[in-house]
Amino acid sequence: MDELKQFIEQNRNLFDTSEPMDGHFDRFLQKLEADQRRTISHSHSQMLKIAAVAVVAVIIGAVVAGTGVHQSVKLIESGMANAENSTPMELVERTTRYVKAKVEPEYSETQKYYITLVDSRLDEIRTDNTVDEKQKAELLKAMSEMDELFVNLQKELKANPDNAVLIDAMINHYQTKIEVLNKIISNLNSIKQLNTQQDEKVDL
Amino acid sequence: METKYIDIHSQLIDECRNGSSKAQFEIYKLYYKAMYNTCLRFVKNPMEAEDVMQEAFLAAFRNIDSFRGEVSFGSWLKRIVVNRSLDVLKKKSLDLEPLEEGRTIIDTDDDRDYEANYKVEQVKKAIALLPDSYRVLLTLHLFEGYDHEEIAQIMEMSNAAVRTGYSRARKRLQELLETKKFEIWMS
Numbered sequence: 001m002d003e004l005k006q007f008i009e010q011n012r013n014l015f016d017t018s019e020p021m022d023g024h025f026d027r028f029l030q031k032l033e034a035d036q037r038r039t040i041s042h043s044h045s046q047m048l049k050i051a052a053v054a055v056v057a058v059i060i061g062a063v064v065a066g067t068g069v070h071q072s073v074k075l076i077e078s079g080m081a082n083a084e085n086s087t088p089m090e091l092v093e094r095t096t097r098y099v100k101a102k103v104e105p106e107y108s109e110t111q112k113y114y115i116t117l118v119d120s121r122l123d124e125i126r127t128d129n130t131v132d133e134k135q136k137a138e139l140l141k142a143m144s145e146m147d148e149l150f151v152n153l154q155k156e157l158k159a160n161p162d163n164a165v166l167i168d169a170m171i172n173h174y175q176t177k178i179e180v181l182n183k184i185i186s187n188l189n190s191i192k193q194l195n196t197q198q199d200e201k202v203d204l
Numbered sequence: 205m206e207t208k209y210i211d212i213h214s215q216l217i218d219e220c221r222n223g224s225s226k227a228q229f230e231i232y233k234l235y236y237k238a239m240y241n242t243c244l245r246f247v248k249n250p251m252e253a254e255d256v257m258q259e260a261f262l263a264a265f266r267n268i269d270s271f272r273g274e275v276s277f278g279s280w281l282k283r284i285v286v287n288r289s290l291d292v293l294k295k296k297s298l299d300l301e302p303l304e305e306g307r308t309i310i311d312t313d314d315d316r317d318y319e320a321n322y323k324v325e326q327v328k329k330a331i332a333l334l335p336d337s338y339r340v341l342l343t344l345h346l347f348e349g350y351d352h353e354e355i356a357q358i359m360e361m362s363n364a365a366v367r368t369g370y371s372r373a374r375k376r377l378q379e380l381l382e383t384k385k386f387e388i389w390m391s
Contacts, residue, residue: 004377005346007323014324015347016241020254028232028258035262036225 114174121181130192139184146177217277221268228265235278236261239285245343246289248332256292260285286348286358293336330380338373345370 008015125139150173157166213234219227236257243253243260264271264284271280331339344350344358356366 002346004327008327008346011320011324012347014321015328016238018241018244018250020236020240020257021250024236024254024258025229025233027254028236028261029229031258031262032225032228032232032265035266036223 111170111174114171114178117178118174118181121178121185124185125181125188128188130188143177143181146173146180149173213277217268217271220265228261231277232261235281238278239281242282242285242343242348243289245331245347246286246340247292252292253289256288257285260288263288282348286344290340290358293340326381330377333380334373334376337369338376341366341370341373342377 122140122143125136128136150170153166153170153173157163157170160166216227216230216234220231239260240253240257243257244250247253247256260281264281271277331342334342340359341355344355345352350358352363352366352370355361355370356363359366361369
């Protein structure tokens with residue numbers, strides 16, 4: 001056995017007596033804070049990406065299942081098949097690729113277009129007097145919840161103005177919103193149709 | 205008591221995983237001294253040692269997910285500290301080739317009956333006097349407890365090179381410790 005090694009082991013506390021210079025706690029706290037800020041904004045944007053993907057996937061899934069477009073389902077499934085090994089970034093890209101057709105125009109132009117479209121659909125629901133007021137309120141509330149996510153995306157975009165993934169997520173958000181609205185409207189229409197048919201039967 | 209001690213740490217480590225800066229600072233307070241002294245033995249300059257030590261902590265917190273408890277948290281952290289210290293030395297172009305054996309023993313002193321404290325100071329100063337390559341090899345083994353294979357891995361050297369380098373370094377240290385001349389520097 002190495003005597004010196006033994007001696008060091010036995011007297012380790014006598015060897016480790018140096019202290020960093022005064023103020024090292026404060027210096028470390030400053031570094032920690034700076035590092036924390038970086039990590040938080042990073043994980044925050046990661047979280048938003050995941051949330052965007054989740055919303056897109058769930059809503060599109062619901063829309064597609066509801067309309068029974070089997071081909072689209074297959075398309076989305078194939079897109080999500082390797083989802084487990086993907087980074088959130090890849091997931092967003094893959095999802096957008098399968099969910100939307102090509103969206104290449106300037107973002108602001110795109111945004112205007114979608115805002116108009118969303119508003120016209122929302123008006124359609126609002127002015128539909130065959131819909132129960134309570135149901136209407138619930139529908140509009142659900143839509144405004146979707147808006148909250150969008151506000152977060154907008155905030156994130158302000159912080160990272162050139163982030164293509166964010167812009168994609170925002171466009172996606174509009175598209176899914178419209179799809180959801182279309183679905184709602186078509187459901188309302190089929191209910192209306194059903195009601196009139198029943199009315200007709202009664203008439204006969 | 206032993207179990208409680210470990211429990212306190214694993215709870216803190218879990219909080220660190222969740223990004224609690226309070227827990228991270230607690231961990232710093234628990235480990236900074238051991239880590240600082242390790243850094244200091246490698247890089248010698250106090251300012252630089254502090255910087256390396258603190259950056260190692262930050263890196264550890266950033267990569268805390270890669271800590272899976274195969275080793276104690278202390279050894280895991282220590283390894284980061286050691287690697288970062290060596291990086292600093294490498295940047296300063298530390299000569300990793302063990303130096304040629306050139307010096308000879310001047311005088312030996314048979315009286316080994318020192319107070320532990322005095323002996324500690326002797327060992328400290330003797331190690332500090334060694335050239336970088338010798339100091340690193342000795343410190344990794346004597347203080348950090350890595351075996352020759354682990355040192356070879358850390359230093360990216362062959363096992364044989366570590367063995368030869370280590371025995372030369374060890375001999376040189378022994379010379380320094382036993383040299384009367386050195387004792388005069390000590391006083």
